[in-house]
Amino acid sequence: MTIQTVATKLFAGQRPGTSGLRKKVTEFQQPGYLENFVEAIFLTLGDCSGRTLVLGGDGRFYNRTAVQTILRMAAAHKVAKVLVGRGGILSTPAVSCVIRKHGAFGGIVLSASHNPGGPDGDFGIKYNIENGGPAPEKITEAIYAHTQSLTGYRISDAGPVDLDRIGATQLEEMAVEVIDPVADYAELMARLFDFDAIRALFGRGFTMRFDGMSAVSGPYAKAIIEGMLGAPAGTVINAEPREDFGGHHPDPNPVNAAELVALMNGADAPEFGAASDGDGDRNMIVGRNLAVAPSDSLAIIAANATMAPGYRAGIKGIARSMPTSQAADRVAEALGISCFETPTGWKYFGNLLDANLATLCGEESYGTGSNHIREKDGLWAVLFWLNLIAASGKSVNQLVQEHWARFGRNYYSRHDYEAVDAASADKMMVDLRAKLASLAGQSFGDFRVAQADDFVYTDPVDHAVASKQGIRIIMSDGSRIVLRLSGTGTEGATVRVYLERYEADPSRHDLDTQEALAPLIAIAEQVSELKQRTGRKEPSVIT
Ligand code: VG1
Numbered sequence: 001m002t003i004q005t006v007a008t009k010l011f012a013g014q015r016p017g018t019s020g021l022r023k024k025v026t027e028f029q030q031p032g033y034l035e036n037f038v039e040a041i042f043l044t045l046g047d048c049s050g051r052t053l054v055l056g057g058d059g060r061f062y063n064r065t066a067v068q069t070i071l072r073m074a075a076a077h078k079v080a081k082v083l084v085g086r087g088g089i090l091s092t093p094a095v096s097c098v099i100r101k102h103g104a105f106g107g108i109v110l111s112a113s114h115n116p117g118g119p120d121g122d123f124g125i126k127y128n129i130e131n132g133g134p135a136p137e138k139i140t141e142a143i144y145a146h147t148q149s150l151t152g153y154r155i156s157d158a159g160p161v162d163l164d165r166i167g168a169t170q171l172e173e174m175a176v177e178v179i180d181p182v183a184d185y186a187e188l189m190a191r192l193f194d195f196d197a198i199r200a201l202f203g204r205g206f207t208m209r210f211d212g213m214s215a216v217s218g219p220y221a222k223a224i225i226e227g228m229l230g231a232p233a234g235t236v237i238n239a240e241p242r243e244d245f246g247g248h249h250p251d252p253n254p255v256n257a258a259e260l261v262a263l264m265n266g267a268d269a270p271e272f273g274a275a276s277d278g279d280g281d282r283n284m285i286v287g288r289n290l291a292v293a294p295s296d297s298l299a300i301i302a303a304n305a306t307m308a309p310g311y312r313a314g315i316k317g318i319a320r321s322m323p324t325s326q327a328a329d330r331v332a333e334a335l336g337i338s339c340f341e342t343p344t345g346w347k348y349f350g351n352l353l354d355a356n357l358a359t360l361c362g363e364e365s366y367g368t369g370s371n372h373i374r375e376k377d378g379l380w381a382v383l384f385w386l387n388l389i390a391a392s393g394k395s396v397n398q399l400v401q402e403h404w405a406r407f408g409r410n411y412y413s414r415h416d417y418e419a420v421d422a423a424s425a426d427k428m429m430v431d432l433r434a435k436l437a438s439l440a441g442q443s444f445g446d447f448r449v450a451q452a453d454d455f456v457y458t459d460p461v462d463h464a465v466a467s468k469q470g471i472r473i474i475m476s477d478g479s480r481i482v483l484r485l486s487g488t489g490t491e492g493a494t495v496r497v498y499l500e501r502y503e504a505d506p507s508r509h510d511l512d513t514q515e516a517l518a519p520l521i522a523i524a525e526q527v528s529e530l531k532q533r534t535g536r537k538e539p540s541v542i543t
């Protein structure tokens, strides 16, 4: 076995987005493409001797190939030890958990998360740091800079590692330990939640359906919900991770998880429905005839957090991404704790969690999590809801209705315009930015613009500044329109329009969401000319 330096050509566009580098599989399959990015990670990390890394992915097409390549490159870079999930499998939250539990230096997550998989789908790679969370921008920018200047990559010519057998092997001087992907994570969950109460709930015949969407969370959900909590076999469906996610689009929302939603709206609906995404960090919570808005889920978890053993002592603060609804802010206010507003992407929560400024975090995009790890965590959120249901004796619907009655309802929706022409989308944002100053003070029907800006975030811990994080049009009654471009798409541009309106009056809490938001939808169009500029008649996805 020898370690070689392979000369390579540079690839443009290897700048990590909202959550790592995501491209079409075919782009990753170009000789040197993956290797260059991994080399750039190692060049950024510097001396790796004596260090342990964690490695795993969501099992999508190209996962195994990439794991083998990265192992051979890690050995060439003198990494002391790699912990790799069996079969190359580790959910994103499990990577975060394993990094923290084993004191690893960092980890590499192979996933394009909610993006479709398979040979014609997407692949992705992301570096997580010592705290278990996504690398902050100063590291991702350093990685990107290396991708634009490196001349070769170092790799061992050793044969493949057997990924399917748990245990220790050696690759060059490097130890490789194939670990059970579920064990550490399951142990952590059992410490956070009242497993006895949830087991008793299932013992009383409580019915649930968890849709793994043929992605990574299946094995975790099966082991925990059916195995440890005693839910009947068949509670977890689509539980086997597949390279193409069985043709599913593993992005849990009422559009992609239509089957689950139909089941929950049907006559024989179970009491609780849930789903997760490609890499297991997102969650969808569904009651009978009710898909819970992720922003509401964050607020409800926060308001009831002390029902779960891991949060008995109370929460320090809540952090939400800027486009996420302000439902959580009302809870924070009632609890007398801080609420932080960060840019989109989990990487911005890391410092707040590390500094113990926030305990719970959430994004409107079906992402919820806490200080137990440094990623959002799909199954964690599902277990939190199970814990709330078991401890309160209330249904999903009751918990939601009572929350709205107490705090008011933040009607909320996101309209995505996917794969539109990138130049037109950029131009729309530029023109919108130019208009912002003149928008303040203008009236549109019943709404008056109180503030219009492009969100700038200054991290309260390290004072790093992130600018151009989304255009906000904030009305005098707190209603909001937010527009931003996606940083995870791989085709053209995706424009996201976020809409929010607050309603205090409980007699008006059962409106149709799109109807409740109709005036704001019209204003968003009037101000941005989105449809005309992108040539689209309607959003690709409404959540
Ligand atoms: C989207 C979501 C964002 C989330 C990110 C990663 O990013 O809006 O809230 O953190 O995906 O989620 P963007 O830039 O496309 O809006 V995951 O589950 O794909 O890692």
Ligand code: CO
Pocket: 092, 113, 114, 277, 278, 279, 280, 281, 282
């Ligand atoms: Co994800």
